[in-house]
Amino acid sequence: MFFDLFRSSLPKNFLEGACDMHSHLLPGVDDGFPDFEKTMEGLSFMKKLGYRKAKMTPHFMKDYRENVRETIEAKYQEFLAKAGPLPLELSLAGEYMLDSQFLDRFEEGFLTLDREQTMVLCETSYMMAEPNAKEMLYQIMLKGLQPVIAHPERYNYASMALYKRWKERDYLLQLNLLSLGGAYGDTAKAKARKLLVEKMYNYVGTDLHRVANVERWIEAIKLTTKERDQLEVLLENNKTL
Numbered sequence: 001m002f003f004d005l006f007r008s009s010l011p012k013n014f015l016e017g018a019c020d021m022h023s024h025l026l027p028g029v030d031d032g033f034p035d036f037e038k039t040m041e042g043l044s045f046m047k048k049l050g051y052r053k054a055k056m057t058p059h060f061m062k063d064y065r066e067n068v069r070e071t072i073e074a075k076y077q078e079f080l081a082k083a084g085p086l087p088l089e090l091s092l093a094g095e096y097m098l099d100s101q102f103l104d105r106f107e108e109g110f111l112t113l114d115r116e117q118t119m120v121l122c123e124t125s126y127m128m129a130e131p132n133a134k135e136m137l138y139q140i141m142l143k144g145l146q147p148v149i150a151h152p153e154r155y156n157y158a159s160m161a162l163y164k165r166w167k168e169r170d171y172l173l174q175l176n177l178l179s180l181g182g183a184y185g186d187t188a189k190a191k192a193r194k195l196l197v198e199k200m201y202n203y204v205g206t207d208l209h210r211v212a213n214v215e216r217w218i219e220a221i222k223l224t225t226k227e228r229d230q231l232e233v234l235l236e237n238n239k240t241l
């Protein structure tokens with residue numbers, strides 16, 4: 001494509017020392033990594049890409065009812081005990097679907113992204129948001145917590161006007177890195193590029209579910225200098241988590 005003449009691939013060591021703040025590496029709890037061995041392969045793969053740290057952010061949603069804070073924390077500890085020394089520094093958080101179960105999460109408390117324990121990674125379904133999603137986000141803020149909205153570029157129903165409203169309400173936005181390579185289609189890619197240059201994102205994550213094809217999608221990422229500079233800002237922000 002003509003406009004891609006002004007874009008280039010990510011430099012070789014672009015992800016060196018990076019922190020991934022969104023992954024489904026905790027084995028056997030959701031649609032992410034299915035077992036211990038695959039997770040260990042996933043961690044080595046991340047290390048090879050240059051990552052230094054990763055957060056495991058399993059799904060908390062009504063489709064995985066058994067995923068409550070207590071069981072996820074126990075499975076994480078079980079994983080650490082079995083794994084021994086790890087190629088990456090790991091920590092545990094969660095990705096919370098704004099669905100009909102969401103308000104119950106306040107009782108058990110959230111597995112947050114940051115050291116201050118305020119940042120809650122939230123998602124909606126891709127096709128349409130739960131009618132009460134707006135109220136749920138408001139409730140998070142009311143409790144003194146900070147919503148971080150995962151992969152906004154992937155929400156088919158969301159317009160730039162909605163993204164702007166989210167920013168006006170001080171919600172933070174997290175880019176899925178592979179959206180920039182087209183892993184979720186051309187619309188998500190175009191939205192990701194636009195949100196990136198407009199400095200709407202705060203953080204970037206892989207949302208890693210499987211290692212297959214990830215290198216291909218990373219190689220497919222072609223950015224302008226402006227986009228790449230902004231992506232670097234996000235990687236720096238990630239290091240504060």
Ligand SMILES: [Fe+2]
Pocket residue numbers: 022023024095150207
């Ligand atoms: Fe995710």
